[in-house]
Amino acid sequence: MIDKRVASLGEAVAGVRDGATILCAGFGAVGGPDELLDALLEQGAKDLVAVANNAGSGDRGLAALIANGRVRKVICSYPRSDRPHAFEAAYKAGKLELELVPQGTLSERMRCAAAGLGGFYSPVGVGTRLAEGKETREIDGRLYVLEKPLKGDVAFCKALRADRWGNLVYRKSARNFNPVMAMAADLTVVQVKEFAELGGLDPECIHTPGIFVDRIVQVGAKP
Amino acid sequence: MKPLSRRQIAWRAAQDIADGSYVNLGIGLPTLVADFIPGDREIVFHSENGVLGLGKAPAPGEADPDLINAGKGAASLLPGGSFFHHNDAFLMIRGGHVDLSLMGAFEVSERGDLANWTTDDPGFPPGVGGAMDLAAGAREVRVLLEHTTKDGQPRLRHSCHYPLTAPRCVKRIYTNLAVIDVTPEGLLVREMVEGVSLAALQEATEPPLTLANDWRPLNAPAV
Numbered sequence: 001m002i003d004k005r006v007a008s009l010g011e012a013v014a015g016v017r018d019g020a021t022i023l024c025a026g027f028g029a030v031g032g033p034d035e036l037l038d039a040l041l042e043q044g045a046k047d048l049v050a051v052a053n054n055a056g057s058g059d060r061g062l063a064a065l066i067a068n069g070r071v072r073k074v075i076c077s078y079p080r081s082d083r084p085h086a087f088e089a090a091y092k093a094g095k096l097e098l099e100l101v102p103q104g105t106l107s108e109r110m111r112c113a114a115a116g117l118g119g120f121y122s123p124v125g126v127g128t129r130l131a132e133g134k135e136t137r138e139i140d141g142r143l144y145v146l147e148k149p150l151k152g153d154v155a156f157c158k159a160l161r162a163d164r165w166g167n168l169v170y171r172k173s174a175r176n177f178n179p180v181m182a183m184a185a186d187l188t189v190v191q192v193k194e195f196a197e198l199g200g201l202d203p204e205c206i207h208t209p210g211i212f213v214d215r216i217v218q219v220g221a222k223p
Numbered sequence: 224m225k226p227l228s229r230r231q232i233a234w235r236a237a238q239d240i241a242d243g244s245y246v247n248l249g250i251g252l253p254t255l256v257a258d259f260i261p262g263d264r265e266i267v268f269h270s271e272n273g274v275l276g277l278g279k280a281p282a283p284g285e286a287d288p289d290l291i292n293a294g295k296g297a298a299s300l301l302p303g304g305s306f307f308h309h310n311d312a313f314l315m316i317r318g319g320h321v322d323l324s325l326m327g328a329f330e331v332s333e334r335g336d337l338a339n340w341t342t343d344d345p346g347f348p349p350g351v352g353g354a355m356d357l358a359a360g361a362r363e364v365r366v367l368l369e370h371t372t373k374d375g376q377p378r379l380r381h382s383c384h385y386p387l388t389a390p391r392c393v394k395r396i397y398t399n400l401a402v403i404d405v406t407p408e409g410l411l412v413r414e415m416v417e418g419v420s421l422a423a424l425q426e427a428t429e430p431p432l433t434l435a436n437d438w439r440p441l442n443a444p445a446v
Binding site: 027030053076079081082087088100101103104107122123124126127128129170172173175176177207 | 270271272274287288289290295298306308309310312313314316349350352353354356387388389390
């Protein structure tokens with residue numbers, strides 16, 4: 001029997017090792033797995049490389065991990081989201097390495113890892129500082145830069161609804177990076193608002209098939 | 224001579240958007256363009272976080288926490304709108320499916336090079352977001368900006384002083400003084416605010432300007 005549900009946030013984040021590359025879904029404060037990342041803070045993993053669109057917002061989730069010195073490096077497109085004080089303090093203190101990646105390149109590098117590809121040639125960044133040191137190549141008269149896959153040890157995601165097989169449905173613009181990150185890590189952990197019975201999700205409308213998901217934990221259910 | 228206000232620059236840019244276009248609006252000045260689309264045109268706004276058919280900001284109290292725009296502000300969805308994940312949002316941009324990208328800029332060169340992602344201010348950590356994807360990928364890039372900096376330095380340059388977002392991507396420039404096209408022969412003035420002479424406009428612009436034979440006065444309503 002397949003049952004990917006776990007009973008607690010602690011179980012959901014168990015086994016994340018020091019030095020792990022963690023994919024943190026979300027765009028600004030929307031669609032991010034704050035409760036899972038808070039649990040990771042409690043779990044104690046450190047020296048983390050965090051991949052996220054923004055480098056934390058407010059005082060929870062990725063921002064809390066950064067504020068507590070657990071993150072060595074952030075790979076992101078736009079570190080300063082709303083309320084970026086945790087990132088700014090760590091960055092200015094020289095305690096946080098920053099790798100900037102154009103937003104679409106960031107998501108496509110993860111898709112590449114998920115798809116088992118060795119990289120892709122993109123026109124984005126050609127002729128700019130962010131392509132320095134990378135192979136460029138002319139294809140049919142246009143210049144492209146080689147971008148390599150980006151794989152996570154663990155992905156932390158957030159969905160609206162899941163069944164015990166790990167099929168996921170997201171809500172509105174909270175979908176954002178969740179589907180690609182769920183596909184691009186060795187271990188994918190998802191916090192959801194609601195569980196559905198197996199067969200209770202419309203198979204035509206499942207956004208992430210359960211094959212990509214390893215653990216699901218319910219968060220914020222009404223008692 | 225009365226330079227256009229920021230809202231008037233946005234109004235002017237809005238008049239050029241063709242009915243049926245798929246358009247991405249950058250953060251800041253370009254966002255204002257949505258307020259001035261002529262009523263007889265149906266325009267679909269694309270948001271990098273996975274939304275097509277973005278509507279106006281919701282009334283206070285009606286914001287949905289899962290629905291935001293690229294600037295992380297509360298948003299709404301028009302009938303016919305859709306949600307999708309980040310890779311598809313950037314596939315639309317990079318693959319030339321988005322007809323028009325309107326962006327802000329620090330500087331534009333006479334060749335249409337765009338600089339709008341970092342000023343290398345050490346006190347202000349850089350972020351690129353989706354700017355490079357849009358500049359390299361959208362079918363057409365137009366920029367909106369003040370003609371000069373606060374201390375009167377030209378923003379239209381022989382070459383950009385700030386790091387490039389993409390080379391040779393800008394086709395049209397809307398400023399508080401003029402509408403200017405980037406052509407293979409250089410910058411071509413299409414419209415000038417009434418009371419501005421070509422000599423005065425040239426004074427505020429680094430590369431040489433040519434006045435189009437069919438140039439027109441640039442008038443905008445009080446908006």
